[in-house]
Amino acid sequence: xxxxxxxxxxxxxxxxxxxxxxxxxxxxxxxxxxxxxxxxxxxxxxxxxxxxxxxxxxxxxxxxxxxxxxxxxxxxxxxxxxxxxxxxxxxxxxxxxxxxxxxxxxxxxxxxxxxxxxxxxxxxxxxxxxxxxxxxxxxxxxxxxxxxxxxxxxxxxxxxxxxxxxxxxxxxxxxxxxxxx
Amino acid sequence: xxxxxxxxxxxxxxxxxxxxxxxxxxxxxxxxxxxxxxxxxxxxxxxxxxxxxxxxxxxxxxxxxxxxxxxxxxxxxxxxxxxxxxxxxxxxxxxxxxxxx
Numbered sequence: 001x002x003x004x005x006x007x008x009x010x011x012x013x014x015x016x017x018x019x020x021x022x023x024x025x026x027x028x029x030x031x032x033x034x035x036x037x038x039x040x041x042x043x044x045x046x047x048x049x050x051x052x053x054x055x056x057x058x059x060x061x062x063x064x065x066x067x068x069x070x071x072x073x074x075x076x077x078x079x080x081x082x083x084x085x086x087x088x089x090x091x092x093x094x095x096x097x098x099x100x101x102x103x104x105x106x107x108x109x110x111x112x113x114x115x116x117x118x119x120x121x122x123x124x125x126x127x128x129x130x131x132x133x134x135x136x137x138x139x140x141x142x143x144x145x146x147x148x149x150x151x152x153x154x155x156x157x158x159x160x161x162x163x164x165x166x167x168x169x170x171x172x173x174x175x176x177x178x179x180x181x
Numbered sequence: 182x183x184x185x186x187x188x189x190x191x192x193x194x195x196x197x198x199x200x201x202x203x204x205x206x207x208x209x210x211x212x213x214x215x216x217x218x219x220x221x222x223x224x225x226x227x228x229x230x231x232x233x234x235x236x237x238x239x240x241x242x243x244x245x246x247x248x249x250x251x252x253x254x255x256x257x258x259x260x261x262x263x264x265x266x267x268x269x270x271x272x273x274x275x276x277x278x279x280x281x282x
Contacts, residue, residue: 011255015259018262019261021262022261036262036266040263044262044263047259051252054248054251054252055252058249061248062249065245096259099256100260103252103253103256107249107253110245110246110249113245114242117242132231135239139239139242142239142246145246149249149250153253156257156260160264163269163278
């Protein structure tokens with residue numbers, strides 16, 4: 001389903017705006033910080049909801065890919081991601097924490113799948129014929145990059161939790177259903 | 182690789198790279214030339230199919246990575262926007278708590 005796993009043009013536009021304002025505010029522009037606060041309140045809930053939704057759909061596609069039509073495997077993986085999501089999000093997570101939780105879960109799932117697929121390819125290919133070194137290098141880069149992103153997502157969630165503790169939040173009203181399968 | 186026919190007889194040559202230059206190396210003639218030529222064609226076709234398969238498999242992997250990557254980037258932008266909006270700042274690559282907190 002092309003497009004279903006991509007952010008809408010509108011969300012991309014808002015993200016570009018948020019990024020530009022964050023950069024200005026970080027550089028000390030007070031007006032930009034005010035505008036950023038307004039924009040975070042006004043548009044980030046929708047973007048967070050959309051991104052979380054995409055994460056869920058992406059996870060579903062990843063689960064379908066690795067389970068390769070085996071219903072038991074599919075159920076087990078869905079249950080595992082559901083548990084992970086609940087454990088990582090904890091009680092009363094903020095929308096931002098929920099988004100980062102989705103990122104951790106999707107990252108974990110992706111690394112598992114990539115490693116699984118590559119292991120299966122090696123088992124098949126090494127016996128049959130020589131695997132090109134450039135191919136092995138490119139595969140390794142993909143896995144390495146996914147692993148790095150996964151670890152970064154865990155660090156980011158921990159960092160956000162640490163920074164959020166004791167600071168008054170910018171109020172956002174986003175509903176993300178944690179229990180949806 | 183060339184299979185040449187001269188005076189009704191087959192001659193087979195392989196191209197071998199020698200630095201910048203490509204040399205034509207004589208392999209054999211007659212029936213032997215024909216067998217060598219067909220073996221090379223089969224090997225080349227096999228290698229091409231293998232490269233094609235590898236390219237398709239890499240595309241599959243990239244296709245799985247792309248949505249997670251896009252979503253990750255979006256999450257990163259949102260986190261920074263929230264932190265900066267709350268007054269947090271980055272100092273030497275590390276986020277610091279807002280002074281008012």
